[in-house]
Amino acid sequence: MKPGWEMVIGLEVHCELRTATKLFCGCPNLFGDEPNTNVCPVCLGLPGSLPVLNQKAVELAMAIGTALNCEIRPSTFHRKNYFYPDQAKDYQISQYDEPINVDGYLDLPDGSRVGIERAHMEEDTGKTTHAGASGRIHGADYSLVDYNRSGVPLVEIVSAPDMRSSAQARAYATELRAMLVASGASDGKMEEGSMRVDANISVRRSSDDPFGTRCEIKNLNSVRSLGRAIEYEADRQIAIIETGESVVQQTRHWDEDAGRTQTLRSKEDAYDYRYFLEPDLVPLVPDGEWIRAVADTMGMMPAARRSRLVDLLDPAGEVSDSQADQVATVVDLGLDDLVIAAVANGVGSGLALARTANEAATDAEAARKVDPDSYVALLTMEDSGALTATQSKTVLADLLAAGGGDPAALAAAKGYEAMSEDSLASAVAEVVAAHPDAWGRYCSDDEGDRKKMAGMLTGLVMKATRGQADGKAVAAELQRLRG
Numbered sequence: 001m002k003p004g005w006e007m008v009i010g011l012e013v014h015c016e017l018r019t020a021t022k023l024f025c026g027c028p029n030l031f032g033d034e035p036n037t038n039v040c041p042v043c044l045g046l047p048g049s050l051p052v053l054n055q056k057a058v059e060l061a062m063a064i065g066t067a068l069n070c071e072i073r074p075s076t077f078h079r080k081n082y083f084y085p086d087q088a089k090d091y092q093i094s095q096y097d098e099p100i101n102v103d104g105y106l107d108l109p110d111g112s113r114v115g116i117e118r119a120h121m122e123e124d125t126g127k128t129t130h131a132g133a134s135g136r137i138h139g140a141d142y143s144l145v146d147y148n149r150s151g152v153p154l155v156e157i158v159s160a161p162d163m164r165s166s167a168q169a170r171a172y173a174t175e176l177r178a179m180l181v182a183s184g185a186s187d188g189k190m191e192e193g194s195m196r197v198d199a200n201i202s203v204r205r206s207s208d209d210p211f212g213t214r215c216e217i218k219n220l221n222s223v224r225s226l227g228r229a230i231e232y233e234a235d236r237q238i239a240i241i242e243t244g245e246s247v248v249q250q251t252r253h254w255d256e257d258a259g260r261t262q263t264l265r266s267k268e269d270a271y272d273y274r275y276f277l278e279p280d281l282v283p284l285v286p287d288g289e290w291i292r293a294v295a296d297t298m299g300m301m302p303a304a305r306r307s308r309l310v311d312l313l314d315p316a317g318e319v320s321d322s323q324a325d326q327v328a329t330v331v332d333l334g335l336d337d338l339v340i341a342a343v344a345n346g347v348g349s350g351l352a353l354a355r356t357a358n359e360a361a362t363d364a365e366a367a368r369k370v371d372p373d374s375y376v377a378l379l380t381m382e383d384s385g386a387l388t389a390t391q392s393k394t395v396l397a398d399l400l401a402a403g404g405g406d407p408a409a410l411a412a413a414k415g416y417e418a419m420s421e422d423s424l425a426s427a428v429a430e431v432v433a434a435h436p437d438a439w440g441r442y443c444s445d446d447e448g449d450r451k452k453m454a455g456m457l458t459g460l461v462m463k464a465t466r467g468q469a470d471g472k473a474v475a476a477e478l479q480r481l482r483g
Contacts (some may be wrong), residue, residue, distance in 0.1 A: 001165075005203050008211055009169050010161035012198040013176055014154050015186040016124060017060045023123045023153035024051030024093065031192050035146035043123075045089020051279050057153035058100075060185040062286060062294045064155050065101030065123040067301050068116045074285040075100040075120070077278040083146050086126040094122035094156075096275045100284065106159075106179070107303055108171050109328055115160030126150040127193075136419045147195075155185070158427070161200070161211065166230040172224050173197055178302040178332060190221045197226055201233045203241070212237070213247040217254050217261055229254040233261050252297045257348035305331045309339060310351040323350075326357035333364040341372045342381050347379045355379060359396050366400040374399060379409035390467040391416045425467055428477045443482050454478060 001007060019029050025042035041049040065072045078096040099120030106114050116431055126147040130140035157176065163169045180186040188195050197220040202212035217233060220226045236246050252261040293348045300308075309327045313319050319327070330336050335356050342352035360367040360375075365377075378399065382392035395410045435457065442453035458474045 001231065001240055002238050005205060005234070005238050006164060006207055007074065007166075007230070008161050008202045008204065008214075009161045009163035009166075009230060010200040011169060011172060012200070012216075013157045013159075013173065014124075014196045014198075014432075015064075015157065015180050015188070016194045017153040017155060017188055019054055019056045019060065019153055020182065021149035022119070023054050023057050024095050024147075024151060027151065029152050029196070030148070031073075031189075033148055035144070035148060035254075038148040039150070043088075044147060045087075051093065053281060053284070054153060057121065058284065058286070059294050060153075061100055061119070061155050063183045063298055064157070064180065064185050065104065066121060066291075066295045066298060067179050067185075068101065068104035068106055068157070070101035070104030070116060070119060072101055072286060072291050074098065074283055075282045077121075077281045078275045080122075080181065081274045082272075083315060084125075085143070087150060088126070088129045088147060089255060092123060092125065093278055093281070095120035098283075100286075101155075106172065106175060107176050108168070109303075109306065109324075110168075110171065112168065114162045114168075114172050117158045117160050119155050119157045122154050122156060124149050124152040124154045135170050136232060142349065150340060161202075166227040166234075169199065169230055170227045173223050173226055175302065182301055182305075183298055190223075193221065199226060199230055201230055202238070202247070203234050203237045212241075215247065215249065215261075216251045218251055218264060220254055225244075225254060225256055228259060229261060230255075231461070232259065251482060256267050276324075302331050305336050309336055311355065312343050313353065323353065326353050329357045329361055333361055333367075335360055338370075338372060338375050339369065342376050342379045343381065345376045347383045351383055352379055355382075355392070355396070359393050360400070363400045366403065370384055371404045371405055373468055374404050374407055375442050381407060385456070385470055385473070387411055387416055388467060388470045389460065390471075394467075424465075424473055425477055427461055427465050427469060428457075428481070431457055431464060432478075433480065435460065442478065 016029075022043055025040050027038045027040050027043055030038060036255040042051060063407070075095050076098045077093050079091040080094045080096070083090050101119035102442070104116035105121070106116060108114065126145050127147070127149050131142050131144065132140040138320065159261055163172060177188040180195065181188045186194055186465065190196070199217045199220060200214045201217065202214040204210070204212045215233060217229045220229055233252070238284070241245050245440060250266050251264045252350045253264045254261055259409045285391055306327050309330065310317055310319055310324075311325055313327075330339060330353065337347075339352045339356050343349050356367075378387075378392060378395055381387045382389060387395065390413075391411065394414065394415070395407050398410050399405055399407060438453050438456055441449050442457060444450060454475065457478060458471055459473045460470070461469050
């Protein structure tokens with residue numbers, strides 16, 4: 001973004017809930033079925049049909065509110081009226097001025113906090129496909145509507161306008177998605193539309209200035225698109241203001257191929273939807289016992305899981321940037337329990353984290369299926385020196401490929417065994433004798449040169465011993481010879 005400007009970002013995230021049926025009827029909540037097969041009079045809005053609230057959807061909405069540190073309140077449903085073919089009854093049942101979750105927050109990995117204004121329940125719309133070159137309604141040859149998605153339970157999570165960069169917005173969307181998956185409320189599959197993001201963006205010259213006129217970008221379906229759309233829209237608004245014109249409040253569409261936003265429609269306000277209470281649904285009033293029961297079923301959220309890994313590395317919370325990245329990777333991939341199990345059985349926390357974040361993470365799906373006892377046994381062999389790091393990585397690859405196994409047996413089948421001290425000393429001495437120039441540079445007072453030659457000599461020893469030498473032992477022997 002151009003220097004001298006600040007962007008202000010608020011996100012509205014729609015997440016479909018992981019229920020077996022829709023919000024107000026018994027139709028299946030499934031993705032990918034034949035169009036218009038999961039429908040009934042209720043979700044098609046036929047005369048005389050009546051909605052019945054899905055209890056599981058309410059519990060998942062409360063789980064989201066709990067994870068977002070919201071106050072869970074009594075709530076009501078309204079009819080949000082608009083004419084568009086993706087909602088057969090021409091209105092959407094949603095929560096308006098009395099949402100179920102209010103006044104929460106989400107802490108991001110960088111330590112910043114984004115406020116949550118509300119997380120309310122509503123039903124999803126159908127899906128409209130516009131046939132034509134543009135894929136948009138304007139210029140389409142015809143349009144097709146699939147009502148399978150109509151009536152699927154949603155929670156719309158509305159953040160406060162607390163984000164100030166596209167990077168922070170991407171981090172928020174990523175953390176929110178991880179929370180939704182961890183809570184069991186949603187599968188978070190943006191590619192299937194289970195999670196969709198609308199971004200409200202405005203710009204101003206200083207944090208002391210009032211907020212500018214915002215524009216909303218609809219239905220961003222990837223974190224990458226979110227970041228690109230925010231950057232483009234901020235630059236577009238700045239260019240308008242710098243020419244002396246004013247930004248017009250409107251809803252815009254992100255064109256991924258063109259890399260730009262386009263006008264979709266003028267921005268609606270609440271009065272445009274003519275909200276009124278849904279006459280066929282009573283107020284929703286969760287009591288304290290129900291709220292506590294939902295909270296008791298929830299596991300640890302990503303932030304808490306990251307925190308427990310950091311505590312294993314350093315109770316004071318002082319970890320390097322690379323370790324923080326490894327912690328985030330392990331938690332995002334759902335592999336943190338492997339690290340916890342390894343450390344609980346005496347494996348060094350640094351080794352357990354590094355091996356999990358690097359090698360195990362290359363096939364996270366397989367790693368999640370590996371017997372934790374086998375994984376712990378392998379890392380114990382490496383930590384004790386029974387296997388070198390190279391050997392351990394090779395055996396781990398076999399474990400992942402086979403879906404498990406006995407690491408000791410796999411290592412024995414490959415002929416892996418720890419080198420004796422005499423054999424290691426002999427191998428190092430032979431490499432030193434064969435490379436006098438490198439040895440001389442290693443013995444110099446130039447620390448940078450010494451580190452570079454240490455890596456080179458260690459690599460040569462590893463090659464000569466076909467990976468059987470332990471890197472730490474080689475480094476120690478080089479240092480002993482240097483004196």
